[in-house]
Amino acid sequence: EDKVVQSPLSLVVHEGDTVTLNCSYEVTNFRSLLWYKQEKKAPTFLFMLTSSGIEKKSGRLSSILDKKELFSILNITATQTGDSAIYLCAGVTSGTYKYIFGTGTRLKVLA
């Protein structure tokens, strides 16, 4: 059965810290992996990763995919209180392109 596992489940850090969020996946007919940020509303898109070893960056956030070891990481540097959210990782299957989500990592950044 397809599954995506995220770790840690929750994390509390102070502003300015760097965090690394982990995502491992077992997805049949794997197509791509996505990261979303969810505050008290619907998930908002961060990254889509399709190729191994190519880092994607957006400001203080970056992510990379390892298709051999079946995992991805999301890094956030110089964290801010506005980064407090649930970060979701999803594996995407070919064909229907449905998303298989992990349970998410709840990040809390303290001022």
Add this chain to the structure above:
Amino acid sequence: DTGVSQNPRHKITKRGQNVTFRCDPISEHNRLYWYRQTLGQGPEFLTYFQNEAQLEKSRLLSDRFSAERPKGSFSTLEIQRTEQGDSAMYLCASSLGSGILNEQFFGPGTRLTVL
């Protein structure tokens, strides 16, 4: 605002009642997905439409659940004889469905509370 709208945003109902939710996707998107998210969990796939055809349903979608997308535009999700375990956020997402960049855009969700 992603351009995907859902109504109602909140619904409180009594156990045993029927409820219907609506999703309006981004207009040119041919793929539409429904997910359910309970507290502390990531969204779980429920069903998928390509145009008006329902092409996949999760086993989570019991026979009390039915979804339609009659003209390939908006979609409805109906839950009959609601149970307390149906309480969740119901998310709709749409995508263009072409090529490798198949990013799904999520609506704001409908939060269902079954008393």
